[in-house]
Amino acid sequence: MKFKLACADFTFPLLPHGRALELISFLDVEGVDIGLFEGRSHLWPSKEFEDLEGAASRLKKQLDGLGLEAADVFLQIAPDHESFAINHPDETRREHARDWFLETLKYASVIGARHISALPGVPFEEEEPFDVSRAKCIDELRWRVDQADKQGIVFGTEAHVGSIAPTPEEAGELISDVPGLTLTLDYCHFTRDGIPDDRIEPLAKSASHFHTRGAGKGRLQTSFKDNEIDYERVVEVLEEAGYSGYLGLEYVWIDWEHCNECDNLSETILYRDFFRRL
Numbered sequence: 088m089k090f091k092l093a094c095a096d097f098t099f100p101l102l103p104h105g106r107a108l109e110l111i112s113f114l115d116v117e118g119v120d121i122g123l124f125e126g127r128s129h130l131w132p133s134k135e136f137e138d139l140e141g142a143a144s145r146l147k148k149q150l151d152g153l154g155l156e157a158a159d160v161f162l163q164i165a166p167d168h169e170s171f172a173i174n175h176p177d178e179t180r181r182e183h184a185r186d187w188f189l190e191t192l193k194y195a196s197v198i199g200a201r202h203i204s205a206l207p208g209v210p211f212e213e214e215e216p217f218d219v220s221r222a223k224c225i226d227e228l229r230w231r232v233d234q235a236d237k238q239g240i241v242f243g244t245e246a247h248v249g250s251i252a253p254t255p256e257e258a259g260e261l262i263s264d265v266p267g268l269t270l271t272l273d274y275c276h277f278t279r280d281g282i283p284d285d286r287i288e289p290l291a292k293s294a295s296h297f298h299t300r301g302a303g304k305g306r307l308q309t310s311f312k313d314n315e316i317d318y319e320r321v322v323e324v325l326e327e328a329g330y331s332g333y334l335g336l337e338y339v340w341i342d343w344e345h346c347n348e349c350d351n352l353s354e355t356i357l358y359r360d361f362f363r364r365l
Contacts, residue, residue, distance in 0.1 A: 090325070092359060093118030093158035093333040097128045098351050100340055104129035108149055110352075114359060118158030119150065120335045121200070123191060126166040127341065136190045143197035150198065157200035158333040159243075159271070159296050162191045168249055173231075174208035174223035176215055181227065188231055192238045202296055202332070203235065204271040207244040207261060208251045224251045225264050232267040243271035243295040248279060248307065248344070255287045262293045269295035273337070274316050275302035279344070284317055291321075291328040298337040299358055307344040311357040318358075322365050334362055 094116050099107040107129065111119050122128040123135060135142045150157060164171035164187055173184050188205065195203050208224035210217050228244060235242035246258035255277055262268050272294040277287050281304040299321075301314030309315075336358050338351040 090322070090330075090332075090334045090362070091118060091158075092116040092362060093120050093156075093335045094355060094359075095120040095122060095161075095335060095337045095339070096130075097122035097124065098336070098338045098340070098355060100128065105149065108153055108155065112153035112155055114355065116155075116336070116359065118156045118333050118335075120159045120161060120333075120337065121146070121157055121198070122161050122163070123194070124161070124163040124166070127163075132162065132164065132187055132190065135194065136187070139190060139193055140197065143194045147198045157195070157198045158335060159202045159204055160191055160195045160198070160200045161204040161245075161271070162187060163206060168206060168209050168247075169211075172208045172211075173205070173227040174211070174220055174251070176211050176223075181223070184227070185230070189234060192235060192240060195240055196238060201239070202241045202243060204243050204245055204296060205231065206250060207246060209249060210251055221251055224261070228261070228265045228268055232265060236267065241269060241295045243269040245271040245273055245276075245298075247273070247276045253280070255282060255290055258290055259293070262290075269293055271296040271298065273298035274321065275300060275307055278302040278316055279305065279307040281305075284320060288324050291324045291330060294325070294328070294330055294332065296332050296335060297325065297330070298335050299362075300336070300338050301349075301354065301358075308339065308346045308349060310349055311354055311361070318361065319365060322362070 094111045123132045210220045246252040252258040252261045270293045301309035303315040
């Protein structure tokens with residue numbers, strides 16, 4: 088099977104957004120992952136949602152003009168993982184997160200994206216027991232699956248470092264507890280903690296979107312040559328699982344987890360060519 092490739096617009100944050108999209112089109116990939124990251128990406132939800140129809144329509148026109156498809160829209164409501172986590176103990180903050188999720192569904196529909204991603208929530212163990220935090224995550228994720236399904240959009244959550252599901256087993260349990268929930272699967276968050284590929288592989292059957300980049304023990308992001316993930320095996324596992332989504336090339340450039348120490352353009356090209364050879 089030949090998977091379609093996408094590149095994240097937030098891979099190139101130092102370029103104006105239009106130029107980042109042009110660069111992605113020059114990479115000759117089929118899709119682009121759109122980041123709606125408040126306070127730290129080109130497109131801030133607070134600004135995009137002021138005139139949602141207008142902003143999304145302009146983006147759709149840009150993508151069409153460059154021959155790009157919107158592979159995913161990834162919503163993050165704050166620069167950190169806690170302030171507006173979907174399971175925040177403060178009900179007002181949870182309601183805000185719901186409101187912006189609904190806006191993201193509208194935004195995705197206008198730009199033609201059939202997939203959106205969001206984070207699964209985090210433990211708030213200073214404020215409440217872990218089981219209470221997790222139960223809120225389950226409720227909120229179920230609600231999001233239902234809302235996305237009404238719009239004909241697939242919703243995937245990304246189990247990440249520091250999340251309510253920091254291991255493959257906990258991510259699998261989350262999927263089991265939320266019917267219809269899928270994963271925006273990124274091995275790197277598990278690899279960084281020294282978890283081997285074979286423990287991550289069972290999650291492939293639940294993947295609806297997939298992030299790729301180099302990673303190693305202690306490093307969420309590395310170069311192609313220092314990568315410890317067997318992506319040739321990953322492709323085999325995805326094929327066996329019947330995966331039909333994009334492979335998203337997702338190098339990031341932020342001052343977190345050493346994620347500003349790679350040449351994002353060169354590493355993206357190396358992975359693009361690697362997957363094409365396969």
